[in-house]
Amino acid sequence: MKTLASVLCLLLASASVAQQAPDAGADAGIPAGVLTKPPALTRQVEATYPPEAAAQQLEGTVVMVIDISETGAVTAVEVSQPAGHGFDEAAMAAVKQFEFEPAEVDNVPAPVRIQYAYQFVFRPAPPPESSDGGVDGGAPEAPVNFSGRALERGTRKPLVGAEVVLPELEQSTVTDSDGRFTFRGVPVGTHAVLVVLGGYDRFRTQEAVSEGLETQATYYVQKRFFSPYETVVRSARERKEVTRTTIQAAEVQRIPGTQGDTLKVVQNLPGVARPAFNGGQLVIRGTSPQESGVFLDGLRIPLLYHFGGLTSVYNSELLEAVDYLPGNFSAYYGDITGGVINIRSREPRTDRVHGTVGVSLIESNAVVEGPITDTLSFAVGGRRSYVDLVLKAVPQSEDGPNLQTAPRYHDAQVKLVWKPAKAHTFTVQALTSRDRLALLFDRPADDDPSVNGNLDVTTGFNQLRLRHQYRDGALTLDTQGLLGNTLVQFVIGERNLRIASTDVYLRPTAEYVFSDAVSVAGGIDVVANFSNVTANIQAPPREGEPPSPLVTEGLVTADGHFTQYFPSLWAEVRWKPVPGLLVVPGVRAESYVFTDQEHRQRTVNPRLAVRYALTETLSLKGGAGVYHGPPIQDEPTVPFGNPNLGAKRSLQYGVGAEWQPVPEWFVSSEVFYNDLTGLIVRSNSTVVRDGEQVPERLKNGGVGRIYGLELLIRRSLTDRLFGWISYTLSRSERRDEPGAAWRLFDNDQTHVLTAIASYKLPRGWEVGARLRFASGNPTTPVLGSRRDDVTDVFIPYFAAVNSQRLPSFNQLDVRVDKTFLFDTWNLDVFLDVMNAYNNAAVEGVAYNYNYSQREFFKGLPILPVIGAKGSF
Known part of the structure; x- marks a missing residue:
């Protein structure tokens, strides 16, 4: 019996930062810590299918957190969602040998932390080969007769690295950067199709393949815990300010009492006093609201909120983040004594x-x-x-x-x-x-x-x-x-x-x-x-x-x-x-x-x-x-x-x-x-x-x-x-x-x-x-x-x-x-x-x-x- 372990990489590049420490240029009006290039897997090592799981024909998904250095080397692996039955140990042993093309932050190679899912899909061993090897090296390559695209349900984001499997035929492929996949020479008939990717529910369906025609399909795969935002945790970078808190838009869309208004979340940070009537004033470290400055991309904005602080004047859907500096900020900011x-x-x-x-x-x-x-x-x-x-x-x-x-x-x-x-x-x-x-x-x-x-x-x-x-x-x-x-x-x-x-x-x-x-x-x-x-x-x-x-x-x-x-x-x-x-x-x-x-x-x-x-x-x-x-x-x-x-x-x-x-x-x-x-x-x-x-x-x-x-x-x-x-x-x-x-x-x-x-x-x-x-x-x-x-x-x-x-x-x-x-x-x-x-x-x-x-x-x-x- 032969088994195959599938490796799926979940690289979430349009991410929100989990406690990012901005670079030195952040306060100079330069976007800080922007992930300009996600890491790309260049060397993949297949894990050994655990004998215990193979004997029971079990499948599993091991979700790990991987630290990747600025050179693309794997420096640490930690299992965040175990699968048991020997899957965890096998996945970690394989992933430690992976090599990546390094990520870039602000177009410079930088260490990152990613979430990575290793999928184990059980397949029966293929029948024994004939005495002559059963291989015809001179046969022409079969034409593509089954292709499609895998997208995230609800957002239509392309699923990169998802494995598309035809279990009965023991064939599989991996989606590209646009979520597309192709198969060649699929026999005529109806076949089961399986799409697997870490963090997503397994998608199962059937497709009919007809003689002389190419079957095209689009699969909408549902995320286990849906969010329109994705997460990459980047390693800390040098900071030059004494106190700075950065809030990503993804973190605060659903904070209670804000009605989804990202800017109102600032009122919940250290050093900010509660304004009267829960209104729109920003009282930072006891000073009057007029002593603090509100900036949009480094330039002053006259008002932050509409009447009474009901909502902010800038749509939260268009924000990347909000930087809060209660004091001791850099020389880039001036003409104010507050925050x-x-x-x-x-x-x-x-x-x-x-x-x-x-x-x-x-x-x-x-x-x-x-x-x-x-x-x-x-x-x-x-x-x-x-x-x-x-x-x-x-x-x-x-x-x-x-x-x-x-x-x-x-x-x-x-x-x-x-x-x-x-x-x-x-x-x-x-x-x-x-x-x-x-x-x-x-x-x-x-x-x-x-x-x-x-x-x-x-x-x-x-x-x-x-x-x-x-x-x-x-x-x-x-x-x-x-x-x-x-x-x-x-x-x-x-x-x-x-x-x-x-x-x-x-x-x-x-x-x-x-x-x-x-x-x-x-x-x-x-x-x-x-x-x-x-x-x-x-x-x-x-x-x-x-x-x-x-x-x-x-x-x-x-x-x-x-x-x-x-x-x-x-x-x-x-x-x-x-x-x-x-x-x-x-x-x-x-x-x-x-x-x-x-x-x-x-x-x-x-x-x-x-x-x-x-x-x-x-x-x-x-x-x-x-x-x-x-x-x-x-x-x-x-x-x-x-x-x-x-x-x-x-x-x-x-x-x-x-x-x-x-x-x-x-x-x-x-x-x-x-x-x-x-x-x-x-x-x-x-x-x-x-x-x-x-x-x-x-x-x-x-x-x-x-x-x-x-x-x-x-x-x-x-x-x-x-x-x-x-x-x-x-x-x-x-x-x-x-x-x-x-x-x-x-x-x-x-x-x-x-x-x-x-x-x-x-x-x-x-x-x-x-x-x-x-x-x-x-x-x-x-x-x-x-x-x-x-x-x-x-x-x-x-x-x-x-x-x-x-x-x-x-x-x-x-x-x-x-x-x-x-x-x-x-x-x-x-x-x-x-x-x-x-x-x-x-x-x-x-x-x-x-x-x-x-x-x-x-x-x-x-x-x-x-x-x-x-x-x-």
Whole structure:
């Protein structure tokens, strides 16, 4: 009896990274760790069929995890799904002798970890050969009369390396890179067909072969644990930043409470505080949301979320990953003292046309992408909410505010990628986003003089982005430009504010690798905003100022043009003096120019990051740097603030460690301290401007300190399980003038804990949960009030600023997905339950008209969201 063992290789090249450590060029706007070439099997060794299994005519599949070096050698083999009966030992012995053409990451040979399945298919021994050998060496080769293609059911991905077997005829073949197979000389008649591939259900069918005809077939083979994403675990690469977390789109499509919005997952990472009402603000390490920067492919984006944080303005289907840097980031980023969120968009798919359509209770979205020519590809995405359409059918109160236009938003993205040559990539990307909310108050004017008339809020932006990337050997050039406009319009009664700006960005970046030990990078960063502002509104409250009745505030009027211009230069060196040690000194020079400014401001920002690998799995990290943030929004204008304000300064320090015992598990911890000076505060002084004494309004008089501990334990995406636990212990304090007492920042949260897990079950089911806890936000209690005879309203007086806290927050979100697979498309139906045990969060304090009574006002109760997404 003769048996044959079949070897199947599952190389998942379009993969998501399980805890990838980016290369040194990541922060320079260069895509980090892109798998440009998967490993290819060049030498295959057939395993010995275990005698025990052969005697019982058993078959089996051994799934292994294989480490492949940058030379293509197999360095480690581990069985992840055993088959028993001697199959495991036989498969490991054979695979250890395999040889591969090495994988390439960013076009450079690199070590990778792959999932590999070895299939054992039992076949009866062939009949004995005749005495003359039974071989006619001169017979002509039979024609192809049976061919076909093996594809993954639901996605139509070609199955590479799948074995197609005709068991009764003892014939087999392996599919090519396009999933195709052929047989020659198959006898006329009906024959059993078997398709086997690790990680997939065995596919069995029958095919009829007719005389003189070629039978052609297409087989849709179902994955055991279906996911539209695939997994390659790449070995760790050198990193130059102190703290960085990269979230792949594949990992977060189904995290509970996010409705499949990748960008909302950022709010669950260490150092990020919970925003009020679960809204769209990003509060990183206790600072205000305006102190952190949100970037798309290295260029600023005006808004990250639509109204109230319902969903992000960039379609998650078009994302590759999100990079989160809470502090101590490289010289590539500037003009901010908080953290960095860099959204990395992916290139359109080029194998064929793909489409995705999603619907839920609040919105619908669609994406279409694919190739136009061999070198040109496209992607188009769009989204539109229909909360306004739903609420129109709801009866409205006769004595309350009536909705004229409910929250309504839309966004769209268009991307073209052209690769005329291997070294050149040209990208054109256009973005648009718009939000609108309108309320009509029917209350009589004398009932509540501070709320009367109408409320109308509109925000939006448009951007056109151009990019050219050049990679050739040691030199990498990345040039980006942006032209856009932003609109913010706010009307409440007779008060109004309208800001319409034209935005211009230019960012060329260069990197050169001199050797394995030394590389340099640098570039220019230019930001310009030209705004037209009209306003008749109260001055916005500053950090720490509790709200007061609107009628007691004086109105500020403005009607003019304002310019903000921020040119910068940056450079850094990546130096490896000894194995395991990486030293990255850098510097960034920034300038800030404003309309009506008397003196141009310049700052120098030296930075240093150090990493040292104690072992292959344990690394120490540390860094220090100077960061400046210019005045923002209305602060440097004459009507609202002071054009001669200086930049805020942050001295940031951080030390920590990272432990990665296996590529799937990652543990990171860091202790950080931020020393803040030049914080912008109210001023009651006057200054001389144009020969006249005028109010100073704002000045750089505050100082602050933020310190704490961050911990992340992460299980990266595999076939079935992923999740993480993040914890932040921090304190953020400030002093608004010399000699004043220290007080808490408005966004200080002492404890923030998040635990997330998602698990794939058989038959297309997936379950997940997210548990969150956060300390309550600081609040300033009212001690009493006095009646103002002029306005006939009560004016509160307060205790010490932020001297109390709201009750702590805790919430459980649960999500259940069911995927239905069809031959050429798949449908995901989900139920996402926010606040599953109906514990509405306390979001603030409301008072009656004379401040003699108060009560908490709360956020949303339990909120189930049902939706579906179809993809082809």
